[in-house]
Amino acid sequence: xxxxxxxxxxxxxxxxxxxxxxxxxxxxxxxxxxxxxxxxxxxxxxxxxxxxxxxxxxxxxxxxxxxxxxxxxxxxxxxxxxxxxxxxxxxxxxxxxxxxxxxxxxxxxxxxxxxxxxxxxxxxxxxxxxxxxxxxxxxxxxxxxxxxxxxxxxxxxxxxxxxxxxxxxxxxxxxxxxxxxxxxxxxxxxxxxxxxxxxxxxxxxxxxxxxxxxxxxxxxxxxxxxxxxxxxxxxxxxxxxxxxxxxxxxxxxxxxxxxxxxxxxxxxxxxxxxxxxxxxxxxxxxxxxxxxxxxxxxxxxxxxxxxxxxxxxxxxxxxxxxxxxxxxxxxxxxxxxxxxxxxxxxxxxxxxxxxxxxxxx
Amino acid sequence: xxxxxxxxxxxxxxxxxxxxxxxxxxxxxxxxxxxxxxxxxxxxxxxxxxxxxxxxxxxxxxxxxxxxxxxxxxxxxxxxxxxxxxxxxxxxxxxxxxxxxxxxxxxxxxxxxxxxxxxxxxxxxxxxxxxxxxxxxxxxxxxxxxxxxxxxxxxxxxxxxxxxxxxxxxxxxxxxxxxxxxxxxxxxxxxxxxxxxxxxxxxxxxxxxxxxxxxxxxxxxxxxxxxxxxxxxxxxxxxxxxxxxxxxxxxxxxxxxxxxxxxxxxxxxxxxxxxxxxxxxxxxxxxxxxxxxxxxxxxxxxxxxxxxxxxxxxxxxxxxxxxxxxxxxxxxxxxxxxxxxxxxxxxxxxxxxxxxxxxxx
Numbered sequence: 090x091x092x093x094x095x096x097x098x099x100x101x102x103x104x105x106x107x108x109x110x111x112x113x114x115x116x117x118x119x120x121x122x123x124x125x126x127x128x129x130x131x132x133x134x135x136x137x138x139x140x141x142x143x144x145x146x147x148x149x150x151x152x153x154x155x156x157x158x159x160x161x162x163x164x165x166x167x168x169x170x171x172x173x174x175x176x177x178x179x180x181x182x183x184x185x186x187x188x189x190x191x192x193x194x195x196x197x198x199x200x201x202x203x204x205x206x207x208x209x210x211x212x213x214x215x216x217x218x219x220x221x222x223x224x225x226x227x228x229x230x231x232x233x234x235x236x237x238x239x240x241x242x243x244x245x246x247x248x249x250x251x252x253x254x255x256x257x258x259x260x261x262x263x264x265x266x267x268x269x270x271x272x273x274x275x276x277x278x279x280x281x282x283x284x285x286x287x288x289x290x291x292x293x294x295x296x297x298x299x300x301x302x303x304x305x306x307x308x309x310x311x312x313x314x315x316x317x318x319x320x321x322x323x324x325x326x327x328x329x330x331x332x333x334x335x336x337x338x339x340x341x342x343x344x345x346x347x348x349x350x351x352x353x354x355x356x357x358x359x360x361x362x363x364x365x366x367x368x369x370x371x372x373x374x375x376x377x378x379x380x381x382x383x384x385x386x387x388x389x390x391x392x393x394x395x396x397x398x399x400x401x402x403x404x405x406x407x408x409x410x411x412x413x414x415x416x417x418x419x420x421x422x423x424x425x426x427x428x429x430x431x432x433x434x435x436x437x438x439x440x441x442x443x444x445x446x447x448x449x450x
Numbered sequence: 451x452x453x454x455x456x457x458x459x460x461x462x463x464x465x466x467x468x469x470x471x472x473x474x475x476x477x478x479x480x481x482x483x484x485x486x487x488x489x490x491x492x493x494x495x496x497x498x499x500x501x502x503x504x505x506x507x508x509x510x511x512x513x514x515x516x517x518x519x520x521x522x523x524x525x526x527x528x529x530x531x532x533x534x535x536x537x538x539x540x541x542x543x544x545x546x547x548x549x550x551x552x553x554x555x556x557x558x559x560x561x562x563x564x565x566x567x568x569x570x571x572x573x574x575x576x577x578x579x580x581x582x583x584x585x586x587x588x589x590x591x592x593x594x595x596x597x598x599x600x601x602x603x604x605x606x607x608x609x610x611x612x613x614x615x616x617x618x619x620x621x622x623x624x625x626x627x628x629x630x631x632x633x634x635x636x637x638x639x640x641x642x643x644x645x646x647x648x649x650x651x652x653x654x655x656x657x658x659x660x661x662x663x664x665x666x667x668x669x670x671x672x673x674x675x676x677x678x679x680x681x682x683x684x685x686x687x688x689x690x691x692x693x694x695x696x697x698x699x700x701x702x703x704x705x706x707x708x709x710x711x712x713x714x715x716x717x718x719x720x721x722x723x724x725x726x727x728x729x730x731x732x733x734x735x736x737x738x739x740x741x742x743x744x745x746x747x748x749x750x751x752x753x754x755x756x757x758x759x760x761x762x763x764x765x766x767x768x769x770x771x772x773x774x775x776x777x778x779x780x781x782x783x784x785x786x787x788x789x790x791x792x793x794x795x796x797x798x799x800x801x802x803x804x805x806x807x808x809x810x811x
Contacts, residue, residue, distance in 0.1 A: 130551055131558055132539065132664035136780070137753065137773030178493065178810045186807040190491055195800025197492055203798075204791045303493035304810070392498065408771045409788070412498030419497070426787045427770070430565045437564075439556025446547040449539045449665070 167215025168234030215341025256348020273418020298395030346370025528576025576702025617709020634779020659756030707731025
């Protein structure tokens with residue numbers, strides 16, 4: 090984190106103004122939060138990262154009683170032309186099928202969101218299917234799936250910016266008091282796009298940031314790495330320009346997630362980041378503004394190779410070690426529970442004085 | 451895990467009969483659970499350890515719809531004579547003060563338990579203080595604090611067995627349908643006792659399993675390691691007899707936790723284990739019966755040195771990485787939320803057929 094920041098002219102007025110609206114966290118609020126934490130009936134710092142969580146939430150949201158009780162998981166869905174290369178264990182038709190499963194409440198993300206008391210909003214930002222209007226579905230289609238990145242760009246720069254703007258607009262629409270956002274996604278073959286994007290933005294070789302997605306065998310894995318290498322060669326994205334990388338080898342849902350995060354930060358809302366694809370979106374956002382990382386809460390450490398590299402590049406650390414590799418926002422939703430606990434501890438615990446407990450000797 | 455087991459005659463009929471009642475998990479139920487998991491709308495194994503959690507819970511509780519909705523955190527409290535050696539950052543009077551804080555609902559464990567929907571029961575099993583009868587307090591005092599282990603045994607073998615029996619009786623009393631237990635504790639200087647106990651039962655040197663507890667400085671830490679070495683020398687516990695080790699260098703709350711776990715396993719109830727002291731209790735239980743580990747769910751990875759060694763000796767792995775070092779059951783209560791999510795995923799997710807989602811190609 091540093092106080093100075095370089096904001097490029099991205100070509101989108103909404104994106105530029107949102108980036109300009111992002112500020113460092115409020116230090117004086119965080120200092121007051123630390124003082125309160127140190128007077129609660131527990132040894133100093135003994136709640137570990139939970140203390141850091143609530144301190145940052147206080148610094149993000151301001152005020153004296155942090156509130157993140159209004160929890161929403163945003164599941165961005167998009168198709169990927171590169172699915173035609175046989176890089177996924179599932180066919181492309183599963184993307185719209187799973188969107189319908191989300192809307193019917195039968196997917197893992199629905200169960201976990203209900204468990205933690207979060208709403209689920211599904212965004213069709215790039216699915217190659219026409220959905221009926223349904224409660225819970227935000228119809229924000231920018232593209233009908235990306236192009237096959239092994240052969241050309243995922244989308245135009247204009248469409249990539251439109252995806253980011255869509256995410257920003259959603260963040261603005263849901264910027265209610267006490268908001269906590271979580272990111273999620275659905276898109277067959279989107280680990281391929283994410284690996285290409287993370288490789289470009291971190292400088293790591295494709296093989297170092299490519300995993301087995303939903304579960305491919307050795308042969309398909311070798312093909313997947315080759316496809317990513319080819320995608321980077323064919324498109325030669327400008328690695329100093331996150332929007333160009335998103336357009337060349339990314340995906341609509343990845344752009345939507347980047348936009349949601351930027352819009353959240355501009356509106357002083359903390360965001361819990363899910364697994365590999367969500368973190369790829371967060372990396373795009375983070376590369377556009379150095380303060381973004383302070384608004385982000387990593388959730389789980391995915392099985393997917395490349396996830397840790399993307400988290401490290403942003404500068405956030407996960408705290409759930411569950412070997413998850415499902416996406417949808419499942420890890421982030423689960424993490425929302427623990428992050429909300431940190432706020433309740435801050436607001437509800439007794440102090441040494443109020444409880445009549447003797448302090449440290 | 452193995453099918454044969456050697457159960458020593460412990461000297462307690464209740465303990466012996468409880469150990470005899472512990473069975474391996476039901477394999478056929480676990481196989482049916484795996485089949486159901488593989489038909490839910492997600493890539494195979496993509497929910498990682500959450501799948502393992504619910505499979506074990508099914509194998510523990512039997513039946514087709516696992517239920518752990520009746521959640522209770524048991525906080526065992528006891529004093530430690532070794533506090534006189536200056537091994538803790540807090541004075542011994544804090545043990546009863548914190549018990550009163552638990553009963554008033556102002557401690558961290560109260561906040562987290564409310565957050566996850568768990569009840570809190572506080573057990574005075576060894577506090578050097580006379581409590582009034584209060585809702586939520588189980589008055590089960592066996593001793594008024596342990597002896598100073600630097601100079602002699604913590605308690606008699608009879609008292610150690612009584613502590614274990616107390617835990618077993620509490621497990622029996624709360625063995626309701628859908629029960630999930632979590633362990634917690636309070637006892638100034640109980641990391642000293644736990645380190646001595648874990649050192650004896652794992653064969654690791656005291657310095658390898660001793661941490662800074664509630665937060666002591668370098669000088670006090672050196673003294674603490676010396677006190678533990680002295681305690682093991684003075685008492686020379688029989689390392690092949692977990693009850694002897696508990697009596698010589700343990701504590702009342704550690705024995706209560708061991709008993710609660712044994713009673714839970716005998717009654718087919720899963721138990722979530724908190725940090726270092728709770729894990730020391732779980733290690734005693736685990737050394738008394740080889741199947742115990744299958745009933746246990748580790749929660750978090752404590753800052754306390756020696757915690758991981760104790761977890762490894764039992765054979766369980768934590769999934770929350772939050773740098774906690776508070777005890778009370780806070781990490782276990784937080785983990786209850788994620789473990790309950792695994793059961794809801796199993797019971798509530800749609801199948802590929804019911805949701806009309808295409809399976810793996």
